[in-house]
Amino acid sequence: MDGQATVFIDGEAGTTGLGIRQRLDALPVTVRSIAPEQRKDAGARRAMMESVDLVVLCLPDAASREAAAMAAEIAATGGRAPRLLDASTAFRVDPDWVYGFPEMGAGCAAQVAGAARVSNPGCYPTGAIGLLRPLVEAGLLAPDTPLTINAVSGYSGGGRAMIEAHEHDGGPAFLLYGLGLEHKHLPEITRYAGLTRAPVFVPSVGHFPQGMIVSVPLHLDMLAVPATGGDLRAVLADFYAGSDRISVAEAMPDLSAETLAGTDLMELRVHANESRRQAVLTARLDNLGKGASGAAIQNIALMLGLAAPAPRAG
Ligand SMILES: NC(=O)C1=CN([C@@H]2O[C@H](COP(=O)(O)OP(=O)(O)OC[C@H]3O[C@@H](n4cnc5c(N)ncnc54)[C@H](OP(=O)(O)O)[C@@H]3O)[C@@H](O)[C@H]2O)C=CC1
Numbered sequence: 001m002d003g004q005a006t007v008f009i010d011g012e013a014g015t016t017g018l019g020i021r022q023r024l025d026a027l028p029v030t031v032r033s034i035a036p037e038q039r040k041d042a043g044a045r046r047a048m049m050e051s052v053d054l055v056v057l058c059l060p061d062a063a064s065r066e067a068a069a070m071a072a073e074i075a076a077t078g079g080r081a082p083r084l085l086d087a088s089t090a091f092r093v094d095p096d097w098v099y100g101f102p103e104m105g106a107g108c109a110a111q112v113a114g115a116a117r118v119s120n121p122g123c124y125p126t127g128a129i130g131l132l133r134p135l136v137e138a139g140l141l142a143p144d145t146p147l148t149i150n151a152v153s154g155y156s157g158g159g160r161a162m163i164e165a166h167e168h169d170g171g172p173a174f175l176l177y178g179l180g181l182e183h184k185h186l187p188e189i190t191r192y193a194g195l196t197r198a199p200v201f202v203p204s205v206g207h208f209p210q211g212m213i214v215s216v217p218l219h220l221d222m223l224a225v226p227a228t229g230g231d232l233r234a235v236l237a238d239f240y241a242g243s244d245r246i247s248v249a250e251a252m253p254d255l256s257a258e259t260l261a262g263t264d265l266m267e268l269r270v271h272a273n274e275s276r277r278q279a280v281l282t283a284r285l286d287n288l289g290k291g292a293s294g295a296a297i298q299n300i301a302l303m304l305g306l307a308a309p310a311p312r313a314g
């Protein structure tokens with residue numbers, strides 16, 4: 001690639017787009033932006049697409065699908081189609097897209113680096129897969145274990161509309177939702193955690209802007225082999241030993257969801273009570289950091305062959 005790579009963020013003014021725009025200042029790339037009044041103009045977006053190396057889609061699912069179709073049409077008609085990184089849920093389990101979770105295992109970063117289309121992981125799945133996949137791979141959790149995942153997110157997880165609802169109208173202090181048990185993140189959690197049985201997923205949103213905890217209660221006797229909380233912790237610590245963003249931390253008596261707001265970090269913990277043979281696994285992250293824009297900047301750097309910037313660490 002001659003000169004600096006060019007990047008267009010479709011949805012730059014949105015919550016995730018803004019976080020990516022700010023982080024791009026740390027990379028040697030040229031960011032091309034669309035005039036705000038043209039941000040939904042299909043012709044202007046198409047022209048921008050044809051002029052850059054990478055388009056980052058920070059749009060609702062339907063608009064992402066339209067944008068990806070536009071890129072495919074550019075390619076099919078002999079135009080210069082860009083590579084795509086999509087922040088939405090639209091393509092997370094699509095076989096034509098690479099799932100952009102570089103820490104998920106050997107070879108994942110290289111797959112992202114070589115891909116034409118990369119799907120950025122969801123915020124809740126980053127915590128859930130981060131906790132569960134190493135334990136399934138190690139044979140401690142059978143793929144068909146009946147699991148429950150509880151989670152709480154800051155209200156920025158619902159994008160501009162939910163931010164406005166909380167900041168102008170005063171949203172609910174705590175809302176349990178997704179009680180139809182069909183949350184949009186279930187397919188990617190199930191697939192990339194290596195499970196064959198979909199977990200019961202119970203998300204919630206609190207009246208705070210940013211931050212997230214994903215937690216998985218376990219009876220240790222449900223494990224596939226006899227093991228202690230210390231064994232679970234050792235597997236996780238070994239899995240993430242080389243990561244500068246995901247760490248395995250000491251168990252705590254309580255956890256605040258907001259502590260990692262503003263960072264690109266994720267902390268995993270195993271809180272075990274051996275005499276009861278019980279444990280709770282937790283992942284704490286910023287839904288807008290490692291759960292969205294922080295992960296996107298890792299994927300952008302990989303796709304463009306650049307060193308990832310140091311993670312925001314608060
Ligand atoms: N918030 C979070 O924690 C996370 C969000 N995501 C995903 O990122 C994506 C963006 O979410 P988020 O940033 O929160 O949402 P926002 O609502 O904050 O931003 C979406 C942006 O897209 C623009 N937009 C909507 N429709 C179109 C269109 N047809 N053409 C061009 N622009 C359009 C919106 O403009 P306007 O406001 O004027 O309509 C807005 O600027 C979603 O798919 C979401 O699932 C991923 C991980 C975490």
Ligand SMILES: CC(=O)N[C@@H](CCC(=O)OP(=O)(O)O)C(=O)O
Nearest residue numbers: 087088089122123153157158205
């Ligand atoms: C609090 C809240 O509403 N959260 C959103 C998830 C965040 C999001 O937009 O999903 P992605 O991370 O997959 O893009 C939800 O449950 O639908």
